[in-house]
Amino acid sequence: MASLPKRIIKETEKLVSDPVPGITAEPHDDNLRYFQVTIEGPEQSPYEDGIFELELYLPDDYPMEAPKVRFLTKIYHPNIDRLGRICLDVLKTNWSPALQIRTVLLSIQALLASPNPNDPLANDVAEDWIKNEVGAKAKAREWTKLYAKKKPE
Amino acid sequence: MKVKINEVHSVFAWTWQIPSISDEKVTNDKLNDNDENEDVCGICRASYNGTCPSCKFPGDQCPLVIGVCHHNFHDHCIYRWLDTPTSKGLCPMCRQRFQLQKGLAINDAHIQKFVEIVSRRREEMIEEGVAEDFVDFDEPIRQNTDNAIDRSQVDTVLDEDFLLR
Numbered sequence: 001m002a003s004l005p006k007r008i009i010k011e012t013e014k015l016v017s018d019p020v021p022g023i024t025a026e027p028h029d030d031n032l033r034y035f036q037v038t039i040e041g042p043e044q045s046p047y048e049d050g051i052f053e054l055e056l057y058l059p060d061d062y063p064m065e066a067p068k069v070r071f072l073t074k075i076y077h078p079n080i081d082r083l084g085r086i087c088l089d090v091l092k093t094n095w096s097p098a099l100q101i102r103t104v105l106l107s108i109q110a111l112l113a114s115p116n117p118n119d120p121l122a123n124d125v126a127e128d129w130i131k132n133e134v135g136a137k138a139k140a141r142e143w144t145k146l147y148a149k150k151k152p153e
Numbered sequence: 154m155k156v157k158i159n160e161v162h163s164v165f166a167w168t169w170q171i172p173s174i175s176d177e178k179v180t181n182d183k184l185n186d187n188d189e190n191e192d193v194c195g196i197c198r199a200s201y202n203g204t205c206p207s208c209k210f211p212g213d214q215c216p217l218v219i220g221v222c223h224h225n226f227h228d229h230c231i232y233r234w235l236d237t238p239t240s241k242g243l244c245p246m247c248r249q250r251f252q253l254q255k256g257l258a259i260n261d262a263h264i265q266k267f268v269e270i271v272s273r274r275r276e277e278m279i280e281e282g283v284a285e286d287f288v289d290f291d292e293p294i295r296q297n298t299d300n301a302i303d304r305s306q307v308d309t310v311l312d313e314d315f316l317l318r
Contacts, residue, residue, distance in 0.1 A: 097196040098245040
């Protein structure tokens with residue numbers, strides 16, 4: 001494997017020395033392009049008090065290509081499907097090499113705070129969200145209790 | 154007292170001279186400000202005076218280019234980005250159409266290839282029918298050539314601005 005670009009080393013160091021509140025990202029020992037990520041559910045969202053696990057992979061072409069990110073924890077959200085795939089513009093068409101691991105994870109945290117059922121990935125969830133927002137949010141809260149790790153007091 | 158000089162070791166350093174936004178000559182303060190956001194390429198995050206990740210030797214072999222939008226990158230980094238369809242021909246920092254400032258010696262050799270690649274991206278977007286967002290596509294360039302910096306200013310050697318990194 002080619003050596004790790006300086007930019008990735010810098011980003012990794014910064015994530016450790018100056019972590020984003022509510023977010024952790026640690027590279028795998030045997031593959032420094034593969035990160036284990038946790039994101040705390042934003043307060044006053046159905047995901048609050050839950051800690052969600054994700055995996056993040058930096059493709060060979062990074063930063064020309066966006067990181068690949070996927071939820072490992074099951075989550076009830078209109079823009080996240082059953083396989084944990086995330087529908088987020090900056091991960092696809094609006095990627096820019098000026099973005100970084102840190103900003104991508106912040107965007108995902110923001111997506112948890114404001115789901116967008118009008119641009120759905122999980123169609124059934126989005127439909128539920130539009131028809132019955134209160135019920136959908138209750139279900140999201142329930143799933144958070146069931147599947148996400150509990151945030152320590 | 155008499156001093157006999159046996160040997161002289163001359164030391165020099167170079168730096169790309171980047172016109173500041175206000176069109177004033179780059180000051181020492183600015184050059185010495187080692188703020189990582191100020192003087193690193195927005196794509197690879199290596200120093201302007203360093204190299205892109207694929208080069209070993211800084212300088213003419215790994216040039217720096219100056220955008221009309223005042224965002225600067227290693228030529229190799231920004232060209233590789235614009236070569237991807239995802240780029241849509243836009244600056245990674247401000248998402249305006251990326252073009253080089255005209256009238257700068259540092260940019261001269263590279264202007265044409267950036268014009269070509271950005272118009273290729275634009276053609277792709279027209280084919281896909283997504284170019285409507287860019288009605289004023291040709292505007293930024295015309296506006297900005299007016300305040301392009303006088304070339305003589307950029308050609309000057311940085312005698313008094315020598316700095317060691």
